[in-house]
Amino acid sequence: MPATESGPTKPSPATKPDRATKPDRATEPERATQPSPARPTGSTADHRRALEAEQHYLDLLHRVRERELTAAEADLDRPDQPDEDGLSRQAHRDAVSARRAELRRAEQGLYFGRIDDAHGSRHLGRVGLRGEPDDFPPGHDHDDPLLIDWRAPAARAFYTATARNAQGVLSRRHIRTQGRQVTGVDDEALSGAAAGDTALVGEAALLRALEQRRTGAMGDIVATLQAEQDAIVRAPREGGLVVQGGPGTGKTAVALHRAAYLLFAHPRIAERGVLIVGPSQRFLDYIGQVLPALGETQVVGLTLAGLLPGVVPTLTDSDAGAEIKGRAVWAAILRRAADELLPAAVPVQVSVAGENVSLSAGRVAQLLRQADAADGPATLRRLLVTDLTRLAVAQAQQQFDDVERGFEDILATVDRSLAKETGEQHTPLRAVDPAEIRQQVVADPALDATVERLRPAIDPRSALHRLLTESAFLARTAPELTAAERTAVARDAHETDWSTADTALLDELAAVLHWPGVPAESALRQGEPTLAERATADRGWAYGHVIVDEAQELSDLQWRAIARRCPTGSMTMVGDVNQVEAPGGHSDWSAALTPVLGERWSRTDLTVCYRTPQQVMSVAAEALSAAGATVAPPRSVRPGRVAPWQQRVPAANLARTAAEVLERWGADYAGGQLAVIAAESRLPALAPLQSAQVSVLTPQQSKGLEFDAVLLVDPDAIADGRRGANALYVAMTRCTQELGTLHVEPATDR
Numbered sequence: 001m002p003a004t005e006s007g008p009t010k011p012s013p014a015t016k017p018d019r020a021t022k023p024d025r026a027t028e029p030e031r032a033t034q035p036s037p038a039r040p041t042g043s044t045a046d047h048r049r050a051l052e053a054e055q056h057y058l059d060l061l062h063r064v065r066e067r068e069l070t071a072a073e074a075d076l077d078r079p080d081q082p083d084e085d086g087l088s089r090q091a092h093r094d095a096v097s098a099r100r101a102e103l104r105r106a107e108q109g110l111y112f113g114r115i116d117d118a119h120g121s122r123h124l125g126r127v128g129l130r131g132e133p134d135d136f137p138p139g140h141d142h143d144d145p146l147l148i149d150w151r152a153p154a155a156r157a158f159y160t161a162t163a164r165n166a167q168g169v170l171s172r173r174h175i176r177t178q179g180r181q182v183t184g185v186d187d188e189a190l191s192g193a194a195a196g197d198t199a200l201v202g203e204a205a206l207l208r209a210l211e212q213r214r215t216g217a218m219g220d221i222v223a224t225l226q227a228e229q230d231a232i233v234r235a236p237r238e239g240g241l242v243v244q245g246g247p248g249t250g251k252t253a254v255a256l257h258r259a260a261y262l263l264f265a266h267p268r269i270a271e272r273g274v275l276i277v278g279p280s281q282r283f284l285d286y287i288g289q290v291l292p293a294l295g296e297t298q299v300v301g302l303t304l305a306g307l308l309p310g311v312v313p314t315l316t317d318s319d320a321g322a323e324i325k326g327r328a329v330w331a332a333i334l335r336r337a338a339d340e341l342l343p344a345a346v347p348v349q350v351s352v353a354g355e356n357v358s359l360s361a362g363r364v365a366q367l368l369r370q371a372d373a374a375d376g377p378a379t380l381r382r383l384l385v386t387d388l389t390r391l392a393v394a395q396a397q398q399q400f401d402d403v404e405r406g407f408e409d410i411l412a413t414v415d416r417s418l419a420k421e422t423g424e425q426h427t428p429l430r431a432v433d434p435a436e437i438r439q440q441v442v443a444d445p446a447l448d449a450t451v452e453r454l455r456p457a458i459d460p461r462s463a464l465h466r467l468l469t470e471s472a473f474l475a476r477t478a479p480e481l482t483a484a485e486r487t488a489v490a491r492d493a494h495e496t497d498w499s500t501a502d503t504a505l506l507d508e509l510a511a512v513l514h515w516p517g518v519p520a521e522s523a524l525r526q527g528e529p530t531l532a533e534r535a536t537a538d539r540g541w542a543y544g545h546v547i548v549d550e551a552q553e554l555s556d557l558q559w560r561a562i563a564r565r566c567p568t569g570s571m572t573m574v575g576d577v578n579q580v581e582a583p584g585g586h587s588d589w590s591a592a593l594t595p596v597l598g599e600r601w602s603r604t605d606l607t608v609c610y611r612t613p614q615q616v617m618s619v620a621a622e623a624l625s626a627a628g629a630t631v632a633p634p635r636s637v638r639p640g641r642v643a644p645w646q647q648r649v650p651a652a653n654l655a656r657t658a659a660e661v662l663e664r665w666g667a668d669y670a671g672g673q674l675a676v677i678a679a680e681s682r683l684p685a686l687a688p689l690q691s692a693q694v695s696v697l698t699p700q701q702s703k704g705l706e707f708d709a710v711l712l713v714d715p716d717a718i719a720d721g722r723r724g725a726n727a728l729y730v731a732m733t734r735c736t737q738e739l740g741t742l743h744v745e746p747a748t749d750r
């Protein structure tokens with residue numbers, strides 16, 4: 001059902017139920033107000049009245065926002081009172097200061113949506129706002145929020161109601177604003193409207209958003225989130241959720257909004273933060289503004305290359321080398337290597353009250369096995385303390401019993417004579433005190449020295465260097481690899497740098513060796529570190545939730561590294577098996593995830609492409625099906641204005657022709673973003689075309705990004721590469737408006 005612009009009604013600010021600013025409000029009292037649905041009528045006068053009404057409402061919201069902001073600032077400026085509890089004052093200050101930041105940020109795009117049902121109106125925005133009694137017109141319920149946070153349960157119908165399933169919603173309005181100015185409204189009648197064949201929510205607003213020029217930075221989509229996307233955003237946090245979706249189906253956008261929702265709805269996730277793993281730093285920069293704009297800061301963005309603090313890879317592996325290094329079998333290989341490098345068990349002895357207490361080498365070997373399976377030295381220390389204390393207590397008890405038995409009579413005589421001399425009752429010999437003995441064991445310096453001797457801190461970098469440079473060591477520990485495979489991963493003895501695939505090996509080895517890690521540079525900064533800084537600096541940080549984008553690209557070993565960062569398994573993984581390119585990547589979700597998550601994951605699919613126009617998508621889909629894709633490409637929602645075009649040019653003219661196309665596009669897409677995508681071998685000739693408006697990229701580098709227009713140069717060279725068809729599909733689906741292709745003209749014989 002197409003939406004129409006405008007709407008005649010006055011917004012009705014009062015909303016009865018408490019669908020306010022927090023999730024998990026189970027009850028929703030009836031709203032008392034009469035409905036004033038935003039009916040689409042289409043006349044200019046109606047449109048003007050609708051704009052005026054929404055402007056009044058926006059003005060009211062800004063007044064309330066500013067009042068709360070002033071109050072928050074006054075609260076923060078207030079000096080602490082002498083009788084105040086310091087800790088609770090600090091907690092209060094933190095909460096007020098977070099709310100102040102949220103209110104400041106909401107200056108832009110404060111209010112964007114409204115739904116009307118039989119009870120009245122609900123207004124949606126980036127933050128929740130409650131009013132004072134004077135803010136409401138007479139007769140309206142003062143307990144209701146003036147503005148509902150988009151993440152609250154009460155906001156849900158805005159994203160999910162359709163003509164087919166109206167959920168009691170009569171109409172939906174999208175409100176467009178610039179700063180504090182309402183610039184337009186898009187209305188949709190849901191009740192009584194014929195259910196068309198589109199399942200789109202707020203179609204006019206959506207299409208308008210999609211037509212915007214690309215800025216080079218991703219924006220949020222809170223105003224136009226679609227029903228199938230909303231279901232993913234609000235899905236339960238438990239276990240893994242893999243979202244399979246073709247190019248432009250909003251996987252990245254949805255994953256980011258899910259992070260914002262989870263941080264809002266689950267304080268325990270917020271306490272540990274959310275990790276977002278993306279394919280490149282450029283991609284992380286591209287998405288970098290979305291979550292701060294949604295008010296979330298407890299988020300860490302990393303590439304696979306940056307997962308291990310202190311390691312910055314600069315080397316590039318051959319495809320064969322990267323594929324071998326990504327195999328799961330390295331978990332066993334590295335375990336064996338660590339066993340060779342770590343000291344063997346020896347007897348352990350400490351002294352308690354002058355008495356020696358010792359554990360046999362066999363017993364120490366058992367404790368080492370337990371400790372290695374847990375967290376290494378810390379667990380080893382705990383286990384040794386428990387064992388040694390138990391032994392020391394038993395020994396002391398034995399001695400005490402012997403003494404008591406042998407000297408009972410003598411002691412009784414001594415006690416009697418002492419009591420006579422001093423008039424005091426003598427304290428009899430004390431029984432064995434296990435707590436005191438434990439204290440002595442814990443305090444014995446020999447204990448720390450023993451732990452350090454048995455489990456020294458071995459730097460995984462030196463361990464891996466040794467393994468990959470000593471062929472006999474590798475042959476001993478890696479019988480699963482052929483001689484040729486071992487040669488493919490061998491390393492030059494003088495090499496000091498690492499590759500991205502090495503990072504996963506180092507991370508596995510760091511886990512096996514329980515290496516504490518090198519803090520990342522950010523952690524060395526002055527001042528109180530933020531949650532993100534603490535998490536980035538700590539190799540063993542357990543995140544509350546992990547999001548993986550372009551998840552099809554991860555190797556088995558990289559999945560293990562990700563799973564270690566999320567012991568609860570609460571993860572969202574978005575990707576497209578049709579776009580797999582990386583050596584060691586997966587074209588089957590089950591093969592990728594079952595080894596690390598077992599049965600604890602489920603899959604959902606996104607089926608609508610919001611980025612790529614229909615004409616471009618059908619050309620891309622043809623290329624993909626020729627390559628034998630396993631998953632159908634998505635259906636595009638936009639007709640597109642320019643048919644994809646192709647041109648043949650001699651190889652020597654490629655760069656010049658590309659420059660001419662870009663010059664034309666510079667005018668056609670003024671203020672937008674353009675890309676030239678070509679195989680690595682073509683990049684040197686095309687690199688001079690790079691500018692503030694033009695990116696020159698390989699298909700791999702273009703992953704996750706989008707541009708107004710894309711010029712594909714020499715697609716045959718892309719198709720010739722490893723997983724060439726997938727790379728071509730990625731490249732062809734990066735544009736929102738136009739796709740041009742320059743083929744190389746075959747050389748003619750003279």
Ligand SMILES: Nc1ncnc2c1ncn2[C@@H]1O[C@H](COP(=O)(O)OP(=O)(O)OP(=O)(O)O)[C@@H](O)[C@H]1O
Nearest residue numbers: 221224225226247248249250251252253610611704
């Ligand atoms: N509901 C929506 N409202 C407005 N824009 C949307 C919506 N869903 C997706 N988009 C836009 O569509 C474009 C593609 O989204 P996104 O990059 O998240 O897709 P993707 O599935 O991750 O694509 P790819 O697999 O190619 O990386 C983005 O510009 C995004 O903002």
